[in-house]
Amino acid sequence: MTSQSQSLTLRERAESYMSLIGPLAMIFAIIAVMAVVEPARYFRLSNFDIILKEAALYMPMAMAMTLVIVTRGIDLSIGSVAALTSIVMAYMVKSWGYPWWLAVSAAISFGALCGFINGMVITRLKVPDLIGTLAMDLVYRGLCLIAVKGIVLSRFPEEIVAIGRGDIPGFLPLPVVIGLVTLVAGYFIYTRTYLGRYAQAVGSNPEAAELAGVPVDSTRVRVYVLMGAMAGLAGVMLAGKLNAVQATSAPFFNLHVIAAVVVGGTSLFGGRGSMLGSLCGVLLLAMMINALVTLRIEFFWQSVASGVVIIMSVAFYTWLQRKDRDGESNWLGALGKPENIRMLRLFGVIVAVLIAIFGLGAVLPEPAAT
Amino acid sequence: MTETDAPVVSMRGITKRFGGVTALEDVDLDVYPGKVLAIVGDNGAGKSTLIKILTGVYQPTAGEMMMDGKALVMASHADSIAKGIDAVYQTLALADHLTPAANMFLGSELTKSFLGYRYLDNARMKAEAERVLKERLGVVLRSMDVPTDSLSGGQRQAVAIARAVYSTDLKVLVMDEPTAALGPQETARTLKLIEAVRDQGLGVVVISHSLDDVFRMSDHVQVMRRGRRVGVVKTSESTTQEVLGMIVGASDQGGAAA
Numbered sequence: 001m002t003s004q005s006q007s008l009t010l011r012e013r014a015e016s017y018m019s020l021i022g023p024l025a026m027i028f029a030i031i032a033v034m035a036v037v038e039p040a041r042y043f044r045l046s047n048f049d050i051i052l053k054e055a056a057l058y059m060p061m062a063m064a065m066t067l068v069i070v071t072r073g074i075d076l077s078i079g080s081v082a083a084l085t086s087i088v089m090a091y092m093v094k095s096w097g098y099p100w101w102l103a104v105s106a107a108i109s110f111g112a113l114c115g116f117i118n119g120m121v122i123t124r125l126k127v128p129d130l131i132g133t134l135a136m137d138l139v140y141r142g143l144c145l146i147a148v149k150g151i152v153l154s155r156f157p158e159e160i161v162a163i164g165r166g167d168i169p170g171f172l173p174l175p176v177v178i179g180l181v182t183l184v185a186g187y188f189i190y191t192r193t194y195l196g197r198y199a200q201a202v203g204s205n206p207e208a209a210e211l212a213g214v215p216v217d218s219t220r221v222r223v224y225v226l227m228g229a230m231a232g233l234a235g236v237m238l239a240g241k242l243n244a245v246q247a248t249s250a251p252f253f254n255l256h257v258i259a260a261v262v263v264g265g266t267s268l269f270g271g272r273g274s275m276l277g278s279l280c281g282v283l284l285l286a287m288m289i290n291a292l293v294t295l296r297i298e299f300f301w302q303s304v305a306s307g308v309v310i311i312m313s314v315a316f317y318t319w320l321q322r323k324d325r326d327g328e329s330n331w332l333g334a335l336g337k338p339e340n341i342r343m344l345r346l347f348g349v350i351v352a353v354l355i356a357i358f359g360l361g362a363v364l365p366e367p368a369a370t
Numbered sequence: 371m372t373e374t375d376a377p378v379v380s381m382r383g384i385t386k387r388f389g390g391v392t393a394l395e396d397v398d399l400d401v402y403p404g405k406v407l408a409i410v411g412d413n414g415a416g417k418s419t420l421i422k423i424l425t426g427v428y429q430p431t432a433g434e435m436m437m438d439g440k441a442l443v444m445a446s447h448a449d450s451i452a453k454g455i456d457a458v459y460q461t462l463a464l465a466d467h468l469t470p471a472a473n474m475f476l477g478s479e480l481t482k483s484f485l486g487y488r489y490l491d492n493a494r495m496k497a498e499a500e501r502v503l504k505e506r507l508g509v510v511l512r513s514m515d516v517p518t519d520s521l522s523g524g525q526r527q528a529v530a531i532a533r534a535v536y537s538t539d540l541k542v543l544v545m546d547e548p549t550a551a552l553g554p555q556e557t558a559r560t561l562k563l564i565e566a567v568r569d570q571g572l573g574v575v576v577i578s579h580s581l582d583d584v585f586r587m588s589d590h591v592q593v594m595r596r597g598r599r600v601g602v603v604k605t606s607e608s609t610t611q612e613v614l615g616m617i618v619g620a621s622d623q624g625g626a627a628a
């Protein structure tokens with residue numbers, strides 16, 4: 001029997017590792033560039049510590065987001081959920097005198113509740129995932145602002161700080177251990193549990209899943225609950241890492257996590273995901289951002305970089321699949337198609353209008369100074 | 371097997387109306403164990419509606435069904451599966467990204483437990499899937515670890531059929547146009563699968579538009595026209611011309627008079 005399992009072509013076997021090849025290639029590209037440009041400051045032990053702790057923050061969320069995306073869902077509310085749960089935790093330890101471990105448990109449970117609400121909005125009210133979680137993002141962020149206004153809550157118990165940035169002597173930092181444990185748990189969930197199997201089935205073919213007796217809606221709700229709980233955990237980790245919380249914390253969690261998951265080979269069209277790929281994706285993004293910082297590139301370019309990474313990886317995987325189906329296409333040949341010529345003309349018109357507007361501004365007399 | 375064999379499932383006087391539309395009018399149908407019944411008829415003749423009633427998807431407006439001589443009432447498709455009647459739809463039934471074994475066991479996964487916690491037993495599902503495909507359908511896949519969408523149309527059909535025959539005591543397997551999207555080679559393979567299922571004593575009902583396929587695989591042909599049964603013939607005693615005539619109405623009295 002084993003001989004049949006062995007008779008796959010090299011290509012077919014490489015396919016299952018495709019999700020790792022992409023991010024690993026980019027990781028090596030970053031290492032290569034930094035080795036040339038800034039070797040002294042990038043390849044320092046203290047810098048790797050920074051990279052790992054940055055990556056650790058995103059690991060629990062990437063794990064849950066992998067499952068959400070596998071079901072064809074998406075969660076854009078995780079940044080606000082993380083901020084809201086860290087605020088809940090902050091109030092519990094600072095104003096209401098709860099012990100740290102109760103506050104942390106409450107934060108994770110509160111995140112799960114937010115995820116449950118997201119799941120209900122999507123499955124019961126039938127609001128599409130994208131719009132539903134985007135709207136809930138506004139709701140949760142609004143609640144954050146109502147709760148703390150512009151105040152910064154800071155100085156938490158040392159256990160919470162340890163969760164965010166503590167070191168275990170002679171071992172990996174505590175947040176990295178937490179992150180890796182959640183990813184291993186995610187791998188188990190994905191490959192060995194009903195939830196993981198049903199998430200794949202729902203994302204792959206909802207009608208077939210329904211026909212086979214898979215509880216489609218409750219599977220979707222469950223992955224959002226897991227997502228919310230992991231966003232809650234990330235809220236605690238962020239609060240500990242910065243030892244401070246405010247209403248505007250974690251603004252880009254959603255796109256950052258989605259970028260990491262997608263670059264790791266999880267398909268935005270559902271059905272296919274990879275926990276190991278998500279781990280690589282998280283490491284890649286942490287290294288990329290760290291490289292931008294090391295090169296002293298302005299912070300706001302991070303947002304540009306995350307966006308470009310999402311577009312590039314989705315386009316890459318889509319192209320891979322199309323290549324399988326249609327064979328390689330000829331770029332120059334494609335330019336000859338009338339449809340594409342019309343597109344090129346449209347692009348030309350837009351650029352021409354912009355040039356005309358700016359040109360006109362330069363020609364017109366300056367407005368009189370008041 | 372002889373004509374005196376009792377049918378495993380019979381339908382009598384089935385009528386189905388959708389609002390004002392009469393899709394079926396007073397239709398009978400008999401499924402015999404170990405025989406293939408082909409249903410043929412023009413588009414809109416009521417073939418799909420008839421088998422949807424047989425598989426519990428629709429409830430008949432009038433008429434009754436019997437299984438092994440007892441009254442058979444099915445409230446849903448899940449109900450029909452529980453009673454031993456399952457259907458294979460080529461397009462709907464499989465999740466492309468899952469492995470053949472995961473598809474076969476979808477919704478009724480095998481598990482093992484650790485300290486009382488139940489989790490999926492992937493190794494056993496794979497071994498069982500491999501065994502069922504080989505022993506019951508004579509199909510050996512190149513690999514059990516690939517996603518189902520990398521299989522050929524015929525192999526996918528085998529996975530879907532294996533899924534149905536695995537469920538405890540299947541008595542009747544229903545297929546709506548199983549060869550519609552397949553090339554000649556895959557069609558031949560699918561006909562082999564149907565034979566394998568039949569030889570295990572199951573009743574098989576197949577809708578097909580290809581009279582060629584019908585004459586290669588079936589024991590009986592039931593011809594439908596405009597929601598009525600115009601006749602049932604023994605395949606071995608009939609010809610393509612005769613069946614074609616019944617489909618279009620040339621050999622039917624009402625049709626000839628009109």
Ligand SMILES: Nc1ncnc2c1ncn2[C@@H]1O[C@H](COP(=O)(O)OP(=O)(O)OP(=O)(O)O)[C@@H](O)[C@H]1O
Pocket residue numbers: 388391392393411412413414415416417418419420
């Ligand atoms: N859900 C429904 N609502 C209303 N009318 C229906 C419905 N399902 C079927 N019909 C009608 O019943 C008649 C029989 O349809 P059916 O799908 O059973 O035909 P068929 O023999 O399977 O045709 P084909 O060969 O095209 O698949 C048609 O006139 C169709 O319009």
Ligand SMILES: [Mg+2]
Pocket residue numbers: 417418419
């Ligand atoms: Mg039909």
